[in-house]
Amino acid sequence: MKTLGRYFIFLGSIFNNRESFRTYFRLIIDESITIGVDSVFIVAIVSTFIGAVTAVQTAYNIVSPLIENYIIGNIVRDMTILELAPTITALVFAGKVGSSIATGLGTMRISEQIDALEVMGINSVSYLVLPKIVSTMIMYPLLVILAAFLSLYGGFLASTLSGLSSASDYIYGVRYGFNEFTVLFMLIKALVFAFLISTISAYKGFYTSGGALEVGQSSTKAVTSSCIAILLADYLLADLMLN
Protein backbone atom coordinates (compact mmCIF):
# COMPACT_ATOMS: atom_id res chain seq x y z
CA MET A 1 0.00 0.00 0.00
CA LYS A 2 2.89 2.35 0.86
CA THR A 3 4.43 1.73 -2.57
CA LEU A 4 1.09 2.33 -4.27
CA GLY A 5 0.63 5.60 -2.38
CA ARG A 6 4.15 6.68 -3.28
CA TYR A 7 3.46 5.80 -6.92
CA PHE A 8 0.38 8.05 -6.99
CA ILE A 9 2.29 10.91 -5.30
CA PHE A 10 4.99 10.41 -7.95
CA LEU A 11 2.34 10.68 -10.68
CA GLY A 12 0.94 13.84 -9.09
CA SER A 13 4.36 15.49 -8.92
CA ILE A 14 4.81 15.08 -12.68
CA PHE A 15 2.37 17.93 -13.28
CA ASN A 16 3.79 20.38 -10.67
CA ASN A 17 6.14 23.22 -11.58
CA ARG A 18 6.48 22.25 -15.25
CA GLU A 19 8.94 23.71 -17.72
CA SER A 20 7.91 25.49 -20.94
CA PHE A 21 6.07 23.63 -23.72
CA ARG A 22 9.05 24.22 -26.06
CA THR A 23 11.36 22.34 -23.66
CA TYR A 24 9.02 19.36 -23.54
CA PHE A 25 8.43 19.38 -27.29
CA ARG A 26 12.09 18.72 -28.04
CA LEU A 27 12.33 16.08 -25.33
CA ILE A 28 9.18 14.33 -26.59
CA ILE A 29 10.60 14.17 -30.12
CA ASP A 30 13.87 12.66 -28.81
CA GLU A 31 12.05 10.19 -26.59
CA SER A 32 9.67 9.19 -29.39
CA ILE A 33 12.65 8.18 -31.50
CA THR A 34 14.22 6.17 -28.68
CA ILE A 35 10.98 4.63 -27.47
CA GLY A 36 9.07 4.21 -30.72
CA VAL A 37 11.28 4.14 -33.78
CA ASP A 38 13.96 2.01 -32.12
CA SER A 39 11.31 -0.56 -31.14
CA VAL A 40 9.91 -1.06 -34.65
CA PHE A 41 12.27 -3.92 -35.52
CA ILE A 42 11.56 -6.10 -32.48
CA VAL A 43 7.81 -5.40 -32.66
CA ALA A 44 7.78 -6.27 -36.37
CA ILE A 45 9.62 -9.57 -35.86
CA VAL A 46 7.50 -10.66 -32.90
CA SER A 47 4.15 -9.76 -34.43
CA THR A 48 4.85 -11.33 -37.84
CA PHE A 49 5.83 -14.65 -36.27
CA ILE A 50 2.94 -14.60 -33.80
CA GLY A 51 0.49 -14.12 -36.66
CA ALA A 52 2.14 -16.95 -38.58
CA VAL A 53 2.08 -19.31 -35.59
CA THR A 54 -1.56 -18.45 -34.82
CA ALA A 55 -2.51 -19.34 -38.42
CA VAL A 56 -0.64 -22.66 -38.30
CA GLN A 57 -2.07 -23.64 -34.90
CA THR A 58 -5.59 -22.68 -35.91
CA ALA A 59 -5.28 -24.88 -39.01
CA TYR A 60 -3.94 -27.71 -36.85
CA ASN A 61 -7.00 -27.52 -34.60
CA ILE A 62 -9.50 -27.59 -37.48
CA VAL A 63 -10.28 -31.27 -37.66
CA SER A 64 -13.80 -31.16 -39.01
CA PRO A 65 -14.20 -31.04 -42.82
CA LEU A 66 -17.36 -28.96 -42.22
CA ILE A 67 -15.28 -25.97 -41.07
CA GLU A 68 -14.16 -23.90 -43.99
CA ASN A 69 -10.58 -22.68 -44.44
CA TYR A 70 -11.51 -19.00 -44.30
CA ILE A 71 -11.94 -19.46 -40.56
CA ILE A 72 -8.13 -19.35 -40.24
CA GLY A 73 -8.05 -15.71 -41.35
CA ASN A 74 -11.07 -14.99 -39.17
CA ILE A 75 -9.45 -16.38 -36.02
CA VAL A 76 -6.07 -14.79 -36.73
CA ARG A 77 -7.84 -11.42 -37.10
CA ASP A 78 -9.78 -11.65 -33.83
CA MET A 79 -6.82 -13.06 -31.87
CA THR A 80 -4.55 -10.37 -33.27
CA ILE A 81 -6.80 -7.38 -32.70
CA LEU A 82 -8.26 -8.42 -29.38
CA GLU A 83 -5.20 -9.86 -27.69
CA LEU A 84 -1.97 -10.55 -29.52
CA ALA A 85 -1.17 -7.13 -31.00
CA PRO A 86 -1.81 -5.03 -27.88
CA THR A 87 -0.90 -7.49 -25.12
CA ILE A 88 2.01 -9.57 -26.44
CA THR A 89 3.56 -6.43 -27.90
CA ALA A 90 3.12 -4.77 -24.49
CA LEU A 91 5.05 -7.58 -22.79
CA VAL A 92 7.86 -7.28 -25.32
CA PHE A 93 7.71 -3.48 -25.04
CA ALA A 94 7.93 -3.67 -21.23
CA GLY A 95 11.09 -5.74 -21.59
CA LYS A 96 12.72 -3.40 -24.05
CA VAL A 97 11.47 0.10 -23.25
CA GLY A 98 10.49 -0.42 -19.59
CA SER A 99 13.94 -1.70 -18.64
CA SER A 100 15.57 1.08 -20.65
CA ILE A 101 13.52 3.77 -18.84
CA ALA A 102 14.27 2.28 -15.41
CA THR A 103 17.98 1.83 -16.15
CA GLY A 104 18.33 5.32 -17.59
CA LEU A 105 16.65 7.03 -14.63
CA GLY A 106 18.36 4.74 -12.11
CA THR A 107 21.76 5.60 -13.54
CA MET A 108 20.89 9.30 -13.46
CA ARG A 109 19.86 8.93 -9.83
CA ILE A 110 23.01 7.17 -8.61
CA SER A 111 25.31 9.48 -10.58
CA GLU A 112 23.58 12.52 -8.99
CA GLN A 113 22.32 13.84 -12.35
CA ILE A 114 18.79 14.04 -10.91
CA ASP A 115 20.12 16.00 -7.91
CA ALA A 116 21.87 18.33 -10.37
CA LEU A 117 18.52 19.05 -12.06
CA GLU A 118 16.84 19.69 -8.69
CA VAL A 119 19.57 22.12 -7.65
CA MET A 120 19.01 24.05 -10.88
CA GLY A 121 15.39 24.54 -9.78
CA ILE A 122 13.93 22.02 -12.22
CA ASN A 123 11.17 19.62 -11.22
CA SER A 124 13.18 16.54 -12.19
CA VAL A 125 10.14 14.21 -12.17
CA SER A 126 8.30 16.41 -14.62
CA TYR A 127 11.35 17.16 -16.77
CA LEU A 128 12.50 13.55 -17.07
CA VAL A 129 9.33 11.49 -16.78
CA LEU A 130 6.57 13.50 -18.50
CA PRO A 131 8.22 13.33 -21.98
CA LYS A 132 8.68 9.58 -21.57
CA ILE A 133 5.00 9.07 -20.69
CA VAL A 134 3.75 11.28 -23.54
CA SER A 135 6.11 9.67 -26.07
CA THR A 136 5.13 6.16 -24.98
CA MET A 137 1.44 7.00 -25.19
CA ILE A 138 1.90 8.40 -28.70
CA MET A 139 4.24 5.74 -30.05
CA TYR A 140 2.87 2.57 -28.47
CA PRO A 141 -0.60 2.71 -30.12
CA LEU A 142 1.16 3.28 -33.46
CA LEU A 143 3.35 0.26 -32.81
CA VAL A 144 0.28 -1.79 -31.94
CA ILE A 145 -1.38 -0.81 -35.23
CA LEU A 146 1.79 -1.84 -37.07
CA ALA A 147 1.91 -5.08 -35.05
CA ALA A 148 -1.71 -5.86 -35.97
CA PHE A 149 -1.05 -5.41 -39.68
CA LEU A 150 2.14 -7.47 -39.57
CA SER A 151 0.51 -10.20 -37.52
CA LEU A 152 -2.30 -10.51 -40.07
CA TYR A 153 0.31 -10.50 -42.84
CA GLY A 154 2.34 -13.16 -41.00
CA GLY A 155 -0.80 -15.29 -40.81
CA PHE A 156 -1.40 -14.71 -44.52
CA LEU A 157 2.14 -15.79 -45.44
CA ALA A 158 2.04 -18.89 -43.24
CA SER A 159 -1.41 -19.93 -44.56
CA THR A 160 -0.70 -19.41 -48.24
CA LEU A 161 2.91 -20.59 -48.38
CA SER A 162 2.18 -23.82 -46.52
CA GLY A 163 -1.10 -24.43 -48.35
CA LEU A 164 -3.30 -24.24 -45.25
CA SER A 165 -5.65 -21.89 -47.03
CA SER A 166 -5.82 -19.96 -50.28
CA ALA A 167 -5.08 -16.23 -50.35
CA SER A 168 -8.70 -15.39 -51.20
CA ASP A 169 -10.03 -17.62 -48.36
CA TYR A 170 -7.68 -15.99 -45.84
CA ILE A 171 -8.63 -12.46 -46.94
CA TYR A 172 -12.33 -13.38 -46.92
CA GLY A 173 -11.89 -14.69 -43.35
CA VAL A 174 -10.15 -11.53 -42.23
CA ARG A 175 -13.01 -9.40 -43.61
CA TYR A 176 -15.87 -11.71 -42.55
CA GLY A 177 -17.98 -10.43 -39.64
CA PHE A 178 -15.58 -7.62 -38.85
CA ASN A 179 -16.59 -5.53 -35.82
CA GLU A 180 -14.99 -2.05 -35.75
CA PHE A 181 -15.33 -1.90 -31.97
CA THR A 182 -12.52 -4.45 -31.61
CA VAL A 183 -10.09 -1.92 -33.13
CA LEU A 184 -11.22 0.74 -30.66
CA PHE A 185 -10.80 -1.83 -27.87
CA MET A 186 -7.27 -2.58 -29.12
CA LEU A 187 -6.34 1.11 -29.09
CA ILE A 188 -7.78 1.67 -25.60
CA LYS A 189 -5.74 -1.29 -24.37
CA ALA A 190 -2.66 0.12 -26.07
CA LEU A 191 -3.08 3.49 -24.32
CA VAL A 192 -3.61 1.90 -20.91
CA PHE A 193 -0.61 -0.43 -21.33
CA ALA A 194 1.59 2.44 -22.54
CA PHE A 195 0.70 4.47 -19.45
CA LEU A 196 1.36 1.55 -17.13
CA ILE A 197 4.71 0.60 -18.70
CA SER A 198 6.07 4.15 -18.77
CA THR A 199 4.94 5.21 -15.30
CA ILE A 200 5.83 1.99 -13.46
CA SER A 201 9.27 1.81 -15.09
CA ALA A 202 9.92 5.49 -14.44
CA TYR A 203 8.83 5.11 -10.82
CA LYS A 204 11.13 2.12 -10.26
CA GLY A 205 14.06 3.86 -11.93
CA PHE A 206 13.52 7.24 -10.31
CA TYR A 207 13.63 5.89 -6.76
CA THR A 208 16.73 3.75 -7.24
CA SER A 209 19.23 4.09 -4.43
CA GLY A 210 22.64 2.52 -4.08
CA GLY A 211 24.88 1.57 -6.96
CA ALA A 212 25.10 -0.36 -10.21
CA LEU A 213 23.63 -3.52 -8.63
CA GLU A 214 20.51 -1.62 -7.53
CA VAL A 215 20.10 -0.12 -11.02
CA GLY A 216 19.94 -3.68 -12.41
CA GLN A 217 17.45 -4.65 -9.70
CA SER A 218 15.27 -1.62 -10.50
CA SER A 219 15.27 -2.60 -14.16
CA THR A 220 14.19 -6.15 -13.32
CA LYS A 221 11.49 -4.90 -10.94
CA ALA A 222 10.25 -2.45 -13.59
CA VAL A 223 9.78 -5.23 -16.15
CA THR A 224 8.20 -7.64 -13.64
CA SER A 225 5.80 -5.06 -12.21
CA SER A 226 4.89 -3.75 -15.66
CA CYS A 227 4.10 -7.27 -16.93
CA ILE A 228 1.89 -8.01 -13.92
CA ALA A 229 0.11 -4.66 -14.29
CA ILE A 230 -0.43 -5.31 -18.03
CA LEU A 231 -2.00 -8.73 -17.39
CA LEU A 232 -4.25 -7.37 -14.63
CA ALA A 233 -5.34 -4.43 -16.78
CA ASP A 234 -5.87 -6.79 -19.72
CA TYR A 235 -8.32 -8.87 -17.72
CA LEU A 236 -10.11 -5.85 -16.23
CA LEU A 237 -10.49 -4.15 -19.62
CA ALA A 238 -11.77 -7.34 -21.25
CA ASP A 239 -14.26 -7.82 -18.43
CA LEU A 240 -15.41 -4.19 -18.51
CA MET A 241 -15.61 -3.69 -22.25
CA LEU A 242 -16.43 -7.06 -23.76
CA ASN A 243 -18.79 -8.56 -21.19
Next chain:
Amino acid sequence: MIEFKDIKKSFDGKEILRGVSGKFKTGKTNLIIGSSGTGKSVLLKVIVGLVEPDEGAIYYDEQNFTTGDKKLRTHIRRDIGMLFQGGALFDSKTVEENVMFPLNLQKGMSKSEKLDRVNWCLKRVGLENANTKMPSEISGGMKKRVGIARAIVDDIKYLFCDEPNSGLDPQTSIVIDELIAEITKELKITSVVVTHDMNSVMGIGDHIIYLAKGEKLWEGSNKEILNTKVEQLKEFVFASKLLQNYKENA
Protein backbone atom coordinates in the same frame (compact mmCIF):
# COMPACT_ATOMS: atom_id res chain seq x y z
CA MET B 1 25.51 35.26 3.05
CA ILE B 2 24.04 31.89 3.97
CA GLU B 3 22.92 31.23 7.51
CA PHE B 4 21.63 27.98 8.93
CA LYS B 5 20.16 27.63 12.40
CA ASP B 6 19.79 24.53 14.55
CA ILE B 7 19.62 22.03 11.68
CA LYS B 8 18.51 18.57 12.76
CA LYS B 9 18.13 15.57 10.47
CA SER B 10 17.59 11.87 11.12
CA PHE B 11 17.35 8.92 8.74
CA ASP B 12 15.43 5.86 9.97
CA GLY B 13 15.72 7.04 13.56
CA LYS B 14 19.49 7.62 13.32
CA GLU B 15 20.49 11.21 14.09
CA ILE B 16 22.81 12.54 11.41
CA LEU B 17 22.72 16.25 12.22
CA ARG B 18 22.17 17.37 15.82
CA GLY B 19 21.34 21.05 15.80
CA VAL B 20 24.07 22.48 13.57
CA SER B 21 24.21 26.28 13.16
CA GLY B 22 26.57 28.56 11.27
CA LYS B 23 27.13 31.26 8.68
CA PHE B 24 28.86 31.22 5.30
CA LYS B 25 30.25 34.58 4.31
CA THR B 26 30.06 36.17 0.86
CA GLY B 27 33.30 36.32 -1.14
CA LYS B 28 34.87 33.62 1.03
CA THR B 29 35.60 29.96 0.43
CA ASN B 30 33.76 28.25 3.28
CA LEU B 31 34.66 24.68 4.13
CA ILE B 32 32.71 21.97 5.92
CA ILE B 33 35.23 19.41 7.14
CA GLY B 34 35.10 16.24 9.18
CA SER B 35 35.74 12.51 9.00
CA SER B 36 33.64 10.25 6.79
CA GLY B 37 30.07 9.74 8.05
CA THR B 38 29.89 12.88 10.18
CA GLY B 39 27.06 14.45 8.18
CA LYS B 40 28.99 16.90 5.97
CA SER B 41 27.30 15.93 2.69
CA VAL B 42 23.90 15.70 4.41
CA LEU B 43 24.35 19.25 5.77
CA LEU B 44 25.25 20.44 2.27
CA LYS B 45 22.20 18.71 0.77
CA VAL B 46 19.98 20.21 3.47
CA ILE B 47 21.34 23.69 2.73
CA VAL B 48 20.71 23.41 -1.03
CA GLY B 49 17.28 21.88 -0.45
CA LEU B 50 17.90 18.37 -1.78
CA VAL B 51 17.07 17.01 1.69
CA GLU B 52 14.45 18.59 3.96
CA PRO B 53 15.61 19.19 7.56
CA ASP B 54 13.56 17.76 10.44
CA GLU B 55 14.12 21.01 12.34
CA GLY B 56 15.89 24.29 11.80
CA ALA B 57 15.99 26.98 9.13
CA ILE B 58 18.22 28.09 6.26
CA TYR B 59 18.49 31.71 5.15
CA TYR B 60 19.91 32.92 1.84
CA ASP B 61 20.65 36.63 2.20
CA GLU B 62 18.04 36.77 4.98
CA GLN B 63 15.35 35.04 2.90
CA ASN B 64 13.98 31.98 4.65
CA PHE B 65 14.59 29.10 2.22
CA THR B 66 13.11 26.43 4.51
CA THR B 67 9.65 27.93 4.90
CA GLY B 68 9.66 29.89 1.63
CA ASP B 69 7.00 29.18 -0.98
CA LYS B 70 7.75 27.29 -4.20
CA LYS B 71 8.38 30.52 -6.14
CA LEU B 72 10.96 31.78 -3.66
CA ARG B 73 12.71 28.40 -3.45
CA THR B 74 12.89 28.14 -7.25
CA HIS B 75 14.19 31.72 -7.41
CA ILE B 76 16.91 30.99 -4.84
CA ARG B 77 17.80 27.71 -6.50
CA ARG B 78 18.42 29.48 -9.80
CA ASP B 79 21.13 31.46 -7.93
CA ILE B 80 22.79 28.23 -6.80
CA GLY B 81 25.47 26.31 -8.68
CA MET B 82 26.64 22.95 -7.48
CA LEU B 83 29.58 20.73 -8.23
CA PHE B 84 28.86 17.10 -7.36
CA GLN B 85 31.36 14.42 -6.34
CA GLY B 86 31.35 12.68 -9.70
CA GLY B 87 30.63 15.83 -11.70
CA ALA B 88 27.02 14.68 -12.39
CA LEU B 89 27.33 15.59 -16.05
CA PHE B 90 24.49 14.51 -18.33
CA ASP B 91 25.85 11.46 -20.16
CA SER B 92 23.90 12.02 -23.36
CA LYS B 93 25.03 15.63 -23.82
CA THR B 94 28.34 17.06 -24.99
CA VAL B 95 30.46 19.28 -22.76
CA GLU B 96 29.02 22.36 -24.47
CA GLU B 97 25.43 21.14 -24.08
CA ASN B 98 26.07 20.31 -20.41
CA VAL B 99 27.39 23.78 -19.67
CA MET B 100 24.65 25.45 -21.72
CA PHE B 101 21.90 23.45 -19.98
CA PRO B 102 21.07 25.96 -17.19
CA LEU B 103 20.94 28.78 -19.78
CA ASN B 104 18.39 26.87 -21.87
CA LEU B 105 15.95 27.18 -18.98
CA GLN B 106 16.03 30.95 -19.29
CA LYS B 107 14.13 33.16 -21.66
CA GLY B 108 15.54 36.19 -23.46
CA MET B 109 19.02 34.92 -24.33
CA SER B 110 19.90 34.31 -27.96
CA LYS B 111 21.81 31.18 -28.97
CA SER B 112 24.94 33.20 -29.78
CA GLU B 113 24.81 34.92 -26.36
CA LYS B 114 24.49 31.53 -24.69
CA LEU B 115 27.39 30.16 -26.71
CA ASP B 116 29.57 33.15 -25.82
CA ARG B 117 28.83 32.63 -22.14
CA VAL B 118 29.54 28.88 -22.38
CA ASN B 119 32.83 29.52 -24.16
CA TRP B 120 33.82 32.09 -21.54
CA CYS B 121 33.09 29.59 -18.74
CA LEU B 122 34.96 26.78 -20.48
CA LYS B 123 37.92 29.08 -21.04
CA ARG B 124 37.79 30.14 -17.39
CA VAL B 125 38.15 26.52 -16.27
CA GLY B 126 40.84 25.81 -18.86
CA LEU B 127 38.79 23.70 -21.29
CA GLU B 128 38.72 25.88 -24.40
CA ASN B 129 38.65 23.06 -26.94
CA ALA B 130 36.45 20.52 -25.19
CA ASN B 131 33.05 21.73 -26.50
CA THR B 132 32.25 18.71 -28.61
CA LYS B 133 33.59 16.04 -26.27
CA MET B 134 31.22 13.63 -24.49
CA PRO B 135 31.54 13.14 -20.69
CA SER B 136 32.75 9.57 -21.30
CA GLU B 137 35.69 10.93 -23.32
CA ILE B 138 37.15 13.19 -20.64
CA SER B 139 39.14 12.55 -17.44
CA GLY B 140 37.88 12.87 -13.85
CA GLY B 141 39.60 16.23 -13.41
CA MET B 142 38.10 17.55 -16.64
CA LYS B 143 34.64 16.38 -15.53
CA LYS B 144 35.06 18.42 -12.34
CA ARG B 145 36.07 21.45 -14.40
CA VAL B 146 33.06 21.04 -16.68
CA GLY B 147 30.94 20.70 -13.51
CA ILE B 148 32.35 24.02 -12.25
CA ALA B 149 31.74 25.66 -15.64
CA ARG B 150 28.13 24.44 -15.60
CA ALA B 151 27.72 25.66 -12.01
CA ILE B 152 28.92 29.20 -12.74
CA VAL B 153 27.41 29.66 -16.20
CA ASP B 154 24.20 31.21 -14.91
CA ASP B 155 25.38 34.27 -12.88
CA ILE B 156 25.12 32.44 -9.60
CA LYS B 157 25.46 33.86 -6.10
CA TYR B 158 26.25 30.63 -4.27
CA LEU B 159 28.56 27.80 -5.28
CA PHE B 160 28.41 24.46 -3.49
CA CYS B 161 31.02 21.74 -4.01
CA ASP B 162 30.62 18.24 -2.61
CA GLU B 163 34.10 16.73 -2.21
CA PRO B 164 35.54 18.30 -5.36
CA ASN B 165 38.84 16.43 -4.87
CA SER B 166 37.49 12.92 -4.52
CA GLY B 167 39.13 10.56 -7.00
CA LEU B 168 41.67 13.13 -8.19
CA ASP B 169 45.47 13.06 -7.95
CA PRO B 170 47.07 15.63 -5.58
CA GLN B 171 48.17 17.97 -8.38
CA THR B 172 44.75 18.06 -10.07
CA SER B 173 43.16 18.50 -6.62
CA ILE B 174 45.19 21.65 -6.06
CA VAL B 175 44.20 22.96 -9.51
CA ILE B 176 40.50 22.41 -8.74
CA ASP B 177 40.84 23.98 -5.26
CA GLU B 178 42.56 27.05 -6.68
CA LEU B 179 39.95 27.32 -9.41
CA ILE B 180 37.14 27.33 -6.82
CA ALA B 181 38.93 29.93 -4.67
CA GLU B 182 39.71 32.16 -7.65
CA ILE B 183 36.17 32.00 -9.02
CA THR B 184 34.77 32.80 -5.55
CA LYS B 185 36.80 36.00 -5.32
CA GLU B 186 36.40 36.93 -8.99
CA LEU B 187 32.60 36.57 -9.08
CA LYS B 188 32.15 37.70 -5.45
CA ILE B 189 30.03 34.67 -4.62
CA THR B 190 29.61 32.53 -1.52
CA SER B 191 31.34 29.16 -1.91
CA VAL B 192 30.77 26.18 0.33
CA VAL B 193 33.06 23.17 -0.08
CA VAL B 194 32.65 19.84 1.67
CA THR B 195 35.99 18.12 2.04
CA HIS B 196 38.17 15.97 4.25
CA ASP B 197 41.31 16.83 2.35
CA MET B 198 43.76 18.77 4.53
CA ASN B 199 45.46 20.19 1.44
CA SER B 200 42.18 21.95 0.61
CA VAL B 201 41.77 23.07 4.21
CA MET B 202 45.20 24.67 4.33
CA GLY B 203 45.04 25.99 0.77
CA ILE B 204 41.62 27.60 0.42
CA GLY B 205 39.87 27.46 3.81
CA ASP B 206 38.95 31.09 4.48
CA HIS B 207 36.27 29.96 6.90
CA ILE B 208 35.99 26.39 8.21
CA ILE B 209 33.33 24.48 10.10
CA TYR B 210 34.37 21.19 11.67
CA LEU B 211 31.68 18.55 12.14
CA ALA B 212 31.94 15.44 14.31
CA LYS B 213 29.07 13.01 14.91
CA GLY B 214 26.56 15.48 13.49
CA GLU B 215 27.64 18.39 15.69
CA LYS B 216 29.67 21.49 14.99
CA LEU B 217 32.73 21.29 17.24
CA TRP B 218 34.86 24.09 15.85
CA GLU B 219 34.75 27.12 13.56
CA GLY B 220 37.63 29.27 12.33
CA SER B 221 40.08 29.85 9.50
CA ASN B 222 42.96 27.82 8.05
CA LYS B 223 45.36 30.07 9.96
CA GLU B 224 43.80 29.07 13.28
CA ILE B 225 43.16 25.40 12.68
CA LEU B 226 46.69 24.16 13.47
CA ASN B 227 46.48 25.70 16.96
CA THR B 228 43.11 24.21 17.82
CA LYS B 229 42.49 22.93 21.33
CA VAL B 230 39.65 20.60 20.25
CA GLU B 231 41.03 17.08 20.64
CA GLN B 232 38.90 15.48 17.90
CA LEU B 233 39.87 18.20 15.43
CA LYS B 234 43.55 17.79 16.37
CA GLU B 235 43.29 14.07 15.60
CA PHE B 236 41.62 14.86 12.28
CA VAL B 237 44.11 17.56 11.27
CA PHE B 238 47.26 15.75 12.34
CA ALA B 239 46.24 12.39 10.93
CA SER B 240 48.44 13.36 7.98
CA LYS B 241 52.14 12.53 8.45
CA LEU B 242 53.06 15.68 6.56
CA LEU B 243 51.24 17.92 9.02
CA GLN B 244 52.62 15.93 11.97
CA ASN B 245 56.15 16.62 10.70
CA TYR B 246 55.27 20.26 10.03
CA LYS B 247 54.02 20.68 13.59
CA GLU B 248 57.07 18.96 15.08
CA ASN B 249 59.42 21.16 13.04
CA ALA B 250 57.49 24.28 13.96
